[in-house]
Amino acid sequence: MTKTPLPQELIRKKRDGRELSDDELRFWVAGVTDGSLPDYQVAAMLMAIYWRGLGDRELATWADAMLHSGDVLDLSSIERPKVDKHSTGGVGDKISIPLAPAVAACGVAVPMVSGRGLGHTGGTLDKLESIPGFDVRLEVPRFTELVRDLGVCLIGQTDRIAPADRRLYALRDVTGTVESIPLIASSIMSKKLAEGIDGLVLDCKVGRGAFMKNRGDARALGAAIQAIGRAAGKRVTVMITAMDAPIGTTIGNALEVRESVAVLRGEGPADTRELTVALGGEMLAVAGLCSTDEGRKRIASVLDDGSALDIFRKLVEAQGGDPRVADDPAAVLPAARHREPITAPRDGFVETIFADEAGIAALILGAGRRRKEDDVDPAVGVELAVAVGDEVRKGQPLAFLCHNETGVDAARERLAGAFQISEHAPGRSRILEVLQ
């Protein structure tokens, strides 16, 4: 670059729908990272990108610059293929917990860096931390060691991974620029590619309880993620899955760990297991181990034969948690002091369970965060007693509020409003489509 561009000229360029050059994009992300660009110029650019989007080349460069704004893990010493899964966030989405050990049990390394919950969607880190002693803040050498020796480790994002994304995300949150496909895609990929992975499976949630409300947006996000992956030379499979009703039967941190352990024992709700098997099958395929069909069979097998559970037990122990959680979760996990039923107002079928309303009910009880700095109560949450399609009788429990006397009235109202009971209700798979 021969001369330093004027920031407002770059904003105007994007504002007018013209493409930014690679140098200009890298100048911008560098200015975001080192703080030389003020918040107000970054905010204006974010709104211009929200409006005009980023072309494939722009998107790839933007994401690459964000990725290289911080540390990129070097896992090249690990010979196994390294594949991760990312979910765009759902209600009751505990899939990473059974999935990562199951995939590791099949011979693929899973270096998983996860996030915390915000709003009505939960976060894997909060769920893991409900296991007494479990430490998600391991240093990189220990993380690398566990991924090498055990095939899996689950930690939180460090300050040194994609710092540009942290600043951009904080600004997007307060400037109405969160819901932008290229900004979401580059945010996800800059963090995931910093893990040093060979491939990724993206679980792109769509529906009332998800960030993406319609199939078209979900497909567009998947395409953007894949474009970034292609440009980075990584294999990326996108699975679009329904997020209208909560996943499985539990919402809340310790409750979801309990459900995860059930899946790792070859049990658990059908949909939680189905998603685990399907996403695991794609991960094995992305790793180049086998076909997706064969991959699904292998995942089902390691869930059923105890080898996934065995890895999970070792993982919990290696990360400082109480390994007995794998065998007797009820003895180890915190439990709420009260368990109060929500009952069916009339006879009928469960037509739907609004995931967002159920998620907010759990949030109100203390299972989630309204703001980043809030604490969570690991014990509280919602247990569903019925699934979509079930026939119910008036007065029969639909769900239970597991609470510690916080937010009970508001949560009860929310949760009751989450159930739609009608004459007839069709069941269907959560998996809508797969983009390979």
Next chain:
Amino acid sequence: MTKTPLPQELIRKKRDGRELSDDELRFWVAGVTDGSLPDYQVAAMLMAIYWRGLGDRELATWADAMLHSGDVLDLSSIERPKVDKHSTGGVGDKISIPLAPAVAACGVAVPMVSGRGLGHTGGTLDKLESIPGFDVRLEVPRFTELVRDLGVCLIGQTDRIAPADRRLYALRDVTGTVESIPLIASSIMSKKLAEGIDGLVLDCKVGRGAFMKNRGDARALGAAIQAIGRAAGKRVTVMITAMDAPIGTTIGNALEVRESVAVLRGEGPADTRELTVALGGEMLAVAGLCSTDEGRKRIASVLDDGSALDIFRKLVEAQGGDPRVADDPAAVLPAARHREPITAPRDGFVETIFADEAGIAALILGAGRRRKEDDVDPAVGVELAVAVGDEVRKGQPLAFLCHNETGVDAARERLAGAFQISEHAPGRSRILEVLQ
């Protein structure tokens, strides 16, 4: 308003093309004024407004909230109709200087609050300050007194007029959100309506040397200005005038005062006089004094009979300047030490004189500001020796650089590039259309 809106929700609303309510708009402008809204949220909202625009009701409310963000002058003690003129900015645009005294001489009060020059366009305050002693920083009581007694006073904007506009303008300047019709219109009108006027004539410049590059944008700006005026119960006439070639024969502060005095003596370049007469005619019509045609005649008459010059002389004296400028400008005004010709490279006709290039030449010599904090040299500038349509011979002077040995080489090159000499060139009026 029952509850405080979340700023990012208002940004999202505008971003999605939905209308903001009056309460929401007033909440926003109040937050801009008192600083409770951070720069980054204001910047994002400005880009969203740039994108989605403001409807007529939104625009009127936004401008009214900006107007009331500071002091509004109360000139109700002055019985004469109070009318001002505003120009969107041009090169060589000294019209306010002959116009304001001429209109006052016809019985209309002109409480004129002007700005300083920035970039290639000049500002009335800088021009007036080239008159030794002239003070543009009068207090409001003195300003009001002069408007009452003399019919005219010319001052600069105080910190207490439309403070919301000052903050918004500074942010727009660095976030690529300057060129937005509703933001420009509300910026102009919030300041003008704070003068306590009954009506306004807007000289909306269009062309290479102007902010508005095409007629459609100029019309849209005029319509937005009129919508705000209507909502505020004020009469507003918009005149769209060509700003391709510089106005008159001088660019530079003292040089333009000299030309203004010539117009006030019934002399001066034809186009400077034409604009003065035409804008003055509209001002008298807006004041309800007479028709535009009759108004033009009256303005021409006070220019020719010395009564406008007489008001000007008194105005200069009342504002602390040397009143001899009205009779012998050369004796009073500062002059550049050097006067260097730019000559015609070949025979032909002056097809055009690019106003922006000529304005930049004067700027380079020190007549204008690159940045707000720059000083100006009142003596330097450009004198045109020919007008558009004139026939010229090779070697004949086209213009003179009046300089004090600063920026001469760069200015010479710019100014030479401003002239297009061709086989044939049509003359035309600067006045393109009038929106009443």
